[in-house]
Amino acid sequence: MSDVSPTRIDPSLAKTATRLARVGLAGLVLLPPLLWSAAIVMVEQHKAIGQDAPNSHWLGLDMFEWWSISAVALTSVAITLSLWVFVIQRPVHALHKAERRMRVLDKRDALTGLPNRAGLNLALELALARWRGTTRKVGVLVLDVDRFRLVNDSLGAGAGDQLLRSVASRIRALVRDADVVARIGADQFAVQVAGITGVAALDVMARNLLRTFEAAHDLGGHATVTSLSIGVAVQAETAETADGADALLQCAELAMREAKAAGGSCSRVFDASMRVGDNRRLELDQQLRRALREGEFVLVYQPIMDASGERIVATEALLRWADPQRGMMSPAEFIPVLEQTGLIVEVGGWVLRDACRQGAKWFARGARSLVVSVNVSPRQFADTGFLASVKSTLTETRFPGHLLQLEVTEGLLLDPSPETLRKIGELVVCGVRFAIDDFGMGYSSLAYLKTFPLQTLKIDRMFVKDIALQPRDAAIARAIVDLGHGLGMKVTAEGVETAEQFALLRSLGCDSLQGYLFSRPLPVAQMQELLDRPDAPDPDPEARPGETHREPGLIIPA
Ligand code: C2E
Ligand code: MG
Ligand code: MG
Numbered sequence: 001m002s003d004v005s006p007t008r009i010d011p012s013l014a015k016t017a018t019r020l021a022r023v024g025l026a027g028l029v030l031l032p033p034l035l036w037s038a039a040i041v042m043v044e045q046h047k048a049i050g051q052d053a054p055n056s057h058w059l060g061l062d063m064f065e066w067w068s069i070s071a072v073a074l075t076s077v078a079i080t081l082s083l084w085v086f087v088i089q090r091p092v093h094a095l096h097k098a099e100r101r102m103r104v105l106d107k108r109d110a111l112t113g114l115p116n117r118a119g120l121n122l123a124l125e126l127a128l129a130r131w132r133g134t135t136r137k138v139g140v141l142v143l144d145v146d147r148f149r150l151v152n153d154s155l156g157a158g159a160g161d162q163l164l165r166s167v168a169s170r171i172r173a174l175v176r177d178a179d180v181v182a183r184i185g186a187d188q189f190a191v192q193v194a195g196i197t198g199v200a201a202l203d204v205m206a207r208n209l210l211r212t213f214e215a216a217h218d219l220g221g222h223a224t225v226t227s228l229s230i231g232v233a234v235q236a237e238t239a240e241t242a243d244g245a246d247a248l249l250q251c252a253e254l255a256m257r258e259a260k261a262a263g264g265s266c267s268r269v270f271d272a273s274m275r276v277g278d279n280r281r282l283e284l285d286q287q288l289r290r291a292l293r294e295g296e297f298v299l300v301y302q303p304i305m306d307a308s309g310e311r312i313v314a315t316e317a318l319l320r321w322a323d324p325q326r327g328m329m330s331p332a333e334f335i336p337v338l339e340q341t342g343l344i345v346e347v348g349g350w351v352l353r354d355a356c357r358q359g360a361k362w363f364a365r366g367a368r369s370l371v372v373s374v375n376v377s378p379r380q381f382a383d384t385g386f387l388a389s390v391k392s393t394l395t396e397t398r399f400p401g402h403l404l405q406l407e408v409t410e411g412l413l414l415d416p417s418p419e420t421l422r423k424i425g426e427l428v429v430c431g432v433r434f435a436i437d438d439f440g441m442g443y444s445s446l447a448y449l450k451t452f453p454l455q456t457l458k459i460d461r462m463f464v465k466d467i468a469l470q471p472r473d474a475a476i477a478r479a480i481v482d483l484g485h486g487l488g489m490k491v492t493a494e495g496v497e498t499a500e501q502f503a504l505l506r507s508l509g510c511d512s513l514q515g516y517l518f519s520r521p522l523p524v525a526q527m528q529e530l531l532d533r534p535d536a537p538d539p540d541p542e543a544r545p546g547e548t549h550r551e552p553g554l555i556i557p558a
Pocket of ligand 2: 437
């Protein structure tokens with residue numbers, strides 16, 4: 001494996017080379033007259049001792065004088081040339097090389113020792129100049145570490161740094177020595193590959209990189225698997241637009257974002273249509289800020305049923321964006337942008353307030369045990385104001401803390417920072433419950449489960465989807481139910497769409513179920529109607545004596 005840190009050029013070396021070059025230059029100027037004077041002296045001495053050759057007195061010089069002068073002149077030319085090559089040309093050339101290298105290396109990232117974005121730009125400019133006018137091209141791969149923030153948030157900044165160093169080494173080990181590897185953003189790397197004939201070479205490289213990342217990184221005893229989203233761009237493919245280093249890099253970044261949007265762990269080659277997508281993303285960010293200001297976000301609520309499928313025990317608040325132009329937008333389309341820009345902290349705060357306000361209204365109308373479940377993104381949880389914001393929301397809205405459930409992802413709980421532990425601990429004291437959303441899709445470590453007083457595991461709908469067809473999925477679901485129950489937790493199955501899935505999950509012992517079979521996410525008014533039905537959701541039989549129960553399966557059309 002090659003070393004990540006490139007060797008540093010000693011600045012004193014460059015100074016020595018400059019001095020040598022000056023001495024060489026002085027020599028070049030002074031030596032010919034010196035040698036010439038030596039020749040004249042020799043001839044004069046020759047004449048003085050009276051060795052006069054009888055023939056060829058051309059220009060007053062005899063043959064011997066001619067030979068002497070020619071020999072000295074030739075020697076002077078030879079010495080001059082050698083001086084030029086060995087004393088001046090070589091150090092000056094070396095100096096230029098060293099200077100160019102220093103200019104690249106001085107623009108380095110302190111954590112990995114790799115060139116940073118400015119260093120890569122410079123290297124790209126040099127490479128583009130070097131291969132200009134030839135059939136060979138310069139290409140760039142931009143690599144983004146998928147879910148890096150999750151590792152950073154859950155394992156701490158130290159582990160994050162360790163992961164970045166490990167990623168850098170892995171990339172460096174896979175590319176050629178001549179390729180430039182740079183760190184161009186927090187969790188973004190780039191590889192410059194010069195002298196290639198086309199994109200095929202980069203495609204192979206991208207695939208090899210993706211394969212290399214299937215193996216786990218050892219972060220101080222924690223085996224952590226990360227994947228990459230890779231964008232590829234080649235000078236030829238970006239001919240009209242990418243004549244400079246910046247533009248080429250931009251194209252590779254656009255392609256990388258396409259790979260990310262496709263779910264990560266894949267690569268995409270740049271094509272011109274991607275520019276449209278990028279502009280759209282920028283536009284989206286602006287529109288989302290406006291949406292928050294203008295109140296265009298709304299919450300819909302999806303009922304969560306008890307094991308019989310008859311009674312609503314909870315409801316999950318799910319975010320929607322009522323865009324005036326495009327209509328109702330699904331969170332899958334805009335939550336990644338909110339996460340990227342950090343706007344999720346503000347939007348998440350709004351979600352929490354709105355859900356608690358609504359929960360308090362339902363509570364006041366008699367739904368005394370209806371749990372309201374709210375999704376919390378890792379970035380929102382990590383925010384320093386998160387704990388205070390949950391507490392003040394509960395106080396302001398008067399929603400009982402024990403009816404609020406926060407859905408967090410596994411990444412947050414895996415070897416958490418003391419800060420995460422403190423936040424969870426304080427919220428649990430307030431009665432707030434925690435559910436692990438999409439359980440089974442994240443990490444292989446289960447050790448964190450014994451650390452926290454968590455209430456619920458939500459089986460990811462990926463395992464529910466084929467549960468009736470795939471015995472392996474059924475086995476995983478069973479294992480999750482047993483694990484949850486073994487730890488004194490409740491288990492909710494998500495994405496229940498068919499009666500068959502429902503029957504199976506019930507037989508496995510799931511405590512509650514959520515999915516289109518029971519209800520799609522509903523606007524407040526419709527959720528209200530469901531709650532107002534005589535059979536749901538009041539859990540307190542004393543409160544409504546004599547009421548009859550509905551038939552199982554609360555199936556509500558989309
Ligand atoms: P999630 O928390 O796992 O939410 C469940 C998602 O599954 C919802 O998608 C829901 O509509 C969908 N779903 C429910 N039942 C079924 C079913 O039977 N079949 C299928 N195919 N899907 C079903 P939705 O509303 O599009 O939300 C997607 C994800 O967006 C959520 O996944 C959650 O991770 C995120 N999200 C939604 N609202 C918020 C929010 O307010 N804050 C944060 N941070 N994330 C949110
Ligand atoms: Mg959820
Ligand atoms: Mg989920």
